Structures are given as C-alpha cells and as structure tokens.
Amino acid sequence: MDRFDELWVWTDTALAASLGWYRDVAVNRKPAKFVIARTIPVELDLDGASEEALWSELDALTPVFLETWQGIRDRGAPLGSPASGPSLLDLCRALTERMLAHCNFCQWNCAVDRRAGGKLGTCKLAADTRVSSYFHHPGEELVYRGNRGSGTIFFTSCNMRCAFCQNGDISTDKDNGEVVSAETLAAMAWLLRLEGCHNINWVGGDPTIHLHTIVAAIARLGDGREPPDRDRLRRALKTKADPFHDFNLVEGRALYDGRFNVPMLWNSNFFMTEETMKILRLLIDVWLPDFKFGPGRCATRLARTAWYWDTVTRNLKWLADWGEDFTIRHLVMPNHLDCCTYPVLDWIAEHMPTAPVNIMDQYHPDTFCDPRRRQYDPKYEDLSRRLKRDEILDAYGHADRLGLAYKAITHERSRLGLRF
Numbered sequence: 001m002d003r004f005d006e007l008w009v010w011t012d013t014a015l016a017a018s019l020g021w022y023r024d025v026a027v028n029r030k031p032a033k034f035v036i037a038r039t040i041p042v043e044l045d046l047d048g049a050s051e052e053a054l055w056s057e058l059d060a061l062t063p064v065f066l067e068t069w070q071g072i073r074d075r076g077a078p079l080g081s082p083a084s085g086p087s088l089l090d091l092c093r094a095l096t097e098r099m100l101a102h103c104n105f106c107q108w109n110c111a112v113d114r115r116a117g118g119k120l121g122t123c124k125l126a127a128d129t130r131v132s133s134y135f136h137h138p139g140e141e142l143v144y145r146g147n148r149g150s151g152t153i154f155f156t157s158c159n160m161r162c163a164f165c166q167n168g169d170i171s172t173d174k175d176n177g178e179v180v181s182a183e184t185l186a187a188m189a190w191l192l193r194l195e196g197c198h199n200i201n202w203v204g205g206d207p208t209i210h211l212h213t214i215v216a217a218i219a220r221l222g223d224g225r226e227p228p229d230r231d232r233l234r235r236a237l238k239t240k241a242d243p244f245h246d247f248n249l250v251e252g253r254a255l256y257d258g259r260f261n262v263p264m265l266w267n268s269n270f271f272m273t274e275e276t277m278k279i280l281r282l283l284i285d286v287w288l289p290d291f292k293f294g295p296g297r298c299a300t301r302l303a304r305t306a307w308y309w310d311t312v313t314r315n316l317k318w319l320a321d322w323g324e325d326f327t328i329r330h331l332v333m334p335n336h337l338d339c340c341t342y343p344v345l346d347w348i349a350e351h352m353p354t355a356p357v358n359i360m361d362q363y364h365p366d367t368f369c370d371p372r373r374r375q376y377d378p379k380y381e382d383l384s385r386r387l388k389r390d391e392i393l394d395a396y397g398h399a400d401r402l403g404l405a406y407k408a409i410t411h412e413r414s415r416l417g418l419r420f
C-alpha cells in the first residue's frame, strides 16, 4: 500500500470524507479529472468556432463530464478511451487562449489583450508565464505534503496587493524566475509526479493570472504523447529548487490505466471570475482557497482589492454546491480578529460548516509591513508585529464555539513526532 494512503491524518473521518476524491487520485485508485476530460469528445472546430460557440459547447458538455466523473467516483464506472479527436481538455485550452485576448481570468476583468503586450492589467503580465521555482514542498498541510512532498510550482506576480505578502519576493517581482512554455511546465509536473509528489500544487503569487499556460500544460499531460525529451527536461530543471538526484523517477507512481495521472491542486486567493471557475471545475481535483479578509474595508486597505468578499464567498459557495474536495486556509493577522477572523469563521460556519479549515498562526510582518525593511510603510503599523498568543487562542476559541472542523488540519504538526 502507498504510504500516503496510510497517513494517520486519514483516521480523521471528517477530513477523509472531505478529501476522498483527492486521496483516491493521489494513490492512482481513480483517474484525475483531466484524464476524464480527455475521454469526452468535442464536435467543434476549436480554431474556427467563435468564442461564444466554444462557451456553448463547454456548457453543453459540463453535465456530460459531471455524470462521467460522478460515475467513476461514486459507482466505480470504468474510465473510457481517450477521444480520437479534440476533447473537452482541448476545449478548455482553446477557451483560455481566447480569454487571454480580453483577459477576464480574475475578477479585475481588465479586458486587455495580453497577447499584444501593450496595455497591461492589474497583474502587469502579458502572455508570458514565469516560474520562480518549483520543488517537493515539505511545509504544506500533511494531506498535501504527505511523505514525499507537494509538487509545488510557484508563478510570479499577483492580482492582489497584500501589503504583508508572505511571498513578496515572488508576487511583487513579475520578472522573477524563468519564462516557461506550456511544454516545459508540463515537464515540471511530470518530473514532480514521477519523483513521488502527491499532487501538482499550482500557486504563486497567484496561479489564476497564468491560467492559459497552466491549462495548456495540463492538456499536454493528458494528450497521451511521449514523456518530455531530454532538451525539455533540461529546460525544466533550470528552476527546480530541490536536488534532482535525491529522487528516483518511478513511472508506476504516475499511472492510472496506463495514462499519466496526478491530482491537480489549485492553491489560490480565489479572486477568480465565473468563467475561470467553470473551466477549472473540469480540471482541478482539490482546491486550497485562501480566505483572508472580512466584509469590511480591510481587503481594500491592505490588499488594494475591490469586490474581495463577494467574489471569494461566491466561489467558495460554488465549491460546496458542486461537491468538490477542498480545504480553506485562514491566516490570522494581528489586530484583525474582529474585522477579519471572526466574520470569516462565522461565514464558513453558516454556509459550509463541515469544511476543513486551517487556522494559520504563522503570520510574520513581511513586504511593506516589516519595520526592518526599507520599503516598510508605517500606515501598516497594525500588521507590523507577530501574533500574540491570546490572538491565536481567541481564534481557536471562536472556531470551537462555532463547531468548525479545524483541529485535524490545523494542529497536525504537533502530532508529527508521535506518528512518524
């Protein structure tokens, strides 16, 4: 049996129930969604059809996909053969290419043509995608890092401007890292999975602003072609941040019914449009949304982001309504319990009371909130210190009173020494 399948954390029955699909895909008991999408044929000229026609096709095929996925997930239905021509996977790729011409990947809805590279949107990106680094992440939640790491790929830039960003070197420097093609990105994911990672963890900055390259890479992984050649692997290795020779490539770790298989994990601020959610619904096996700010003015003041609460709560509700696997992260911030932590936890309790929540205590002043840095801005004084013990205990106490499912995923590290 796969050691990942034996992690003590799965003895928490609520957590195991919430992440059942993801766990099955991670150990290759089930095929990932992108593998299923590849079996659904598309009767449309993807290059010649209008964008409107492509969306109509997606809307028509989504129920077909869901029925197929649910049949495999719930009733053990067999996986079909790959489509002989274009598939739903290709349709997703074609749609993101069209969206790039009037970018509406995220809720800013900038409508700029990122292929032209003239006028740029809030993320300051044209069509290129840059990867800052990628590696077997040992620091994610146990359900994601497992015993061999979460296959985490860090993209540059962001669509939000969190003054305290804990990844500020990546999110505020759009020219960090290396430009990658979809082929190279697919090679990175391929390497991580064959080396034993339990998932491909798309993160940043934020992955949403790189949607077109990520979806094209996933389509490449699902197209059944040969593994990446030597030249592609050499390019992929340029930004790999863990030693290649530490890991053996084992093909059997990555196959379902002879097809490349790995769960896709969307690790995001969740400031996405409805269109992006509709595409990702067909490709993402497990979601890891950040839910940071309350409904007041904190998102505007601290992250210069409008419509934050409405957008994130809408997208979270869809996850719950759609029966998706997900865990929520909430980073507790100093001086922001009344305005952010309590309303966020209250909302979760009201709308998705069984959702696993990681109430994170690792806040540290960073980027524009760190008084030791040159770019420190005193207007963020409220965020210029670490959490006090009472603040994190108050957050846990509030979650306890609400009956939230947070303990297994929040406190698992304290059990690590006992179990491994």
Ligand code: SF4
Residues within 6 Å of the ligand: 103, 104, 105, 106, 107, 108, 109, 110, 111, 112, 120, 121, 122, 123, 124, 125, 159, 208, 209
């Ligand atoms: S990804 Fe978001 S911020 Fe960037 S151009 Fe598109 S809509 Fe604007």
